[in-house]
Structures are given as C-alpha cells and as structure tokens.
Amino acid sequence: xxxxxxxxxxxxxxxxxxxxxxxxxxxxxxxxxxxxxxxxxxxxxxxxxxxxxxxxxxxxxxxxxxxxxxxxxxxxxxxxxxxxxxxxxxxxxxxxxxxxxxxxxxxxxxxxxxxxx
Amino acid sequence: xxxxxxxxxxxxxxxxxxxxxxxxxxxxxxxxxxxxxxxxxxxxxxxxxxxxxxxxxxxxxxxxxxxxxxxxxxxxxxxxxxxxxxxxxxxxxxxxxxxxxxxxxxxxxxxxx
Numbered sequence: 001x002x003x004x005x006x007x008x009x010x011x012x013x014x015x016x017x018x019x020x021x022x023x024x025x026x027x028x029x030x031x032x033x034x035x036x037x038x039x040x041x042x043x044x045x046x047x048x049x050x051x052x053x054x055x056x057x058x059x060x061x062x063x064x065x066x067x068x069x070x071x072x073x074x075x076x077x078x079x080x081x082x083x084x085x086x087x088x089x090x091x092x093x094x095x096x097x098x099x100x101x102x103x104x105x106x107x108x109x110x111x112x113x114x115x116x117x
Numbered sequence: 118x119x120x121x122x123x124x125x126x127x128x129x130x131x132x133x134x135x136x137x138x139x140x141x142x143x144x145x146x147x148x149x150x151x152x153x154x155x156x157x158x159x160x161x162x163x164x165x166x167x168x169x170x171x172x173x174x175x176x177x178x179x180x181x182x183x184x185x186x187x188x189x190x191x192x193x194x195x196x197x198x199x200x201x202x203x204x205x206x207x208x209x210x211x212x213x214x215x216x217x218x219x220x221x222x223x224x225x226x227x228x229x230x
Contacts, residue, residue: 006160041125043205043222044161093160105151106218108160 023094030096123221149211
C-alpha cells in the first residue's frame with residue numbers, strides 16, 4: 001500500500017517551453033501532497049505543499065508563478081514548470097500523506113528528471 | 118548551522134559488515150524520526166520511523182534515537198550489495214497530523230561484494 005507514481009519519469013524540453021509533471025496516489029487518498037527538488041549530492045528541497053481543493057503553500061524563494069501546482073483531486077497533483085530555463089533542470093519528486101499508512105509519513109514518488117536545453 | 122547534519126560519505130564497506138549511519142540535529146522540537154533509502158535516480162523509500170528514544174528493530178535494520186544528545190542512528194547488519202544507496206534521515210516536530218519534515222543531505226553507502 002501507499003504507492004505514489006509520477007509521470008513522466010524523465011523529460012527533455014527546449015528553453016521557454018512549459019512542462020507538466022503528474023503525481024498520483026495509486027491506492028490511497030492523498031489529503032496533502034508535496035513537491036521537492038533535488039540537486040546532485042544535495043538533500044530534498046521542499047518547494048510547496050498542497051491540499052486537495054486549496055491553493056498550494058510555497059516555500060520561501062520558490063516562484064509560484066513559475067511553478068504552478070494544482071491539486072485537483074485526492075489522488076492527483078500536477079506541477080507545471082512554466083517557461084522553463086536550463087537552471088530549472090533538476091530531479092523533481094512528489095510525496096503524499098493521506099489515508100494509507102501513517103498520517104504523518106510521506107510516501108514518495110519515483111521522481112521526474114527534467115532537462116531543459 | 119543546519120537543523121539536521123548528516124555526513125554525506127561516501128561510505129564503503131565489505132559485504133557482511135555492520136553499517137552505522139548517523140544524524141545530529143539542533144531543534145529540540147523534533148519528536149518524529151525517519152530513515153529513507155534512495156536508490157540512484159529514484160524517489161526515497163521509507164525504511165523506518167520512530168517517536169521515542171531507544172532502539173527499534175526491523176529485520177537487519179535498527180533505528181536508534183538519543184534525544185538527550187540530539188543524535189539518531191541507523192544500523193544495518195549483514196550488509197548486502199543491494200543495500201548500496203543513499204540513506205536520508207528525516208525528522209519533524211510531531212504533534213498529530215502533518216508537520217513539516219526536515220531532511221538530512223543523505224549518506225551514500227556502497228557495499229562491496
């Protein structure tokens with residue numbers, strides 16, 4: 001139980017384009033979802049927290065107009081990187097807490113590697 | 118000073134060795150402690166969690182928490198090449214429901230056959 005999937009697993013795009021990443025909880029209802037960035041040899045950096053049906057809460061320094069988060073249902077959250085630039089290239093990971101497992105434990109997706117040319 | 122400090126390694130050990138991975142923290146509000154394992158290019162996988170000081174065992178893994186010293190450890194017995202991964206400690210000030218989790222930078226472990 002407590003499986004989280006992400007799609008796509010990797011994506012390459014041109015500078016200036018937008019990229020959408022999906023995060024789904026497969027076997028539980030995710031009341032809260034999180035989006036992280038991870039650079040090589042660095043820890044997970046929380047970007048934003050979203051609750052179903054509410055606006056996401058962004059961490060300090062994260063541009064909410066650049067990283068659009070939509071938590072439309074209890075099983076789906078999307079992150080759209082708008083007007084992507086090479087510095088946005090990173091590993092993006094989502095996680096979720098909810099009705100499966102421990103309510104206070106995050107279950108992570110497999111991550112999406114974004115490369116912006 | 119970072120809230121959570123973790124030696125990045127890499128740590129190389131021979132197969133069968135006992136591995137000790139550690140984190141220190143500065144925030145005394147942290148009450149909930151977790152260890153995640155992350156394989157290269159994959160998302161973190163929850164290994165163990167604990168609230169209290171003391172030891173918690175699960176198979177070859179033992180999590181140890183010393184709140185008085187603000188120090189947590191993960192021990193891996195009879196280490197296997199498949200244990201080669203990055204291990205992240207994580208902690209939060211649990212008071213029911215979700216609390217923001219703070220992660221360590223991770224320790225890269227390599228178990229050599």
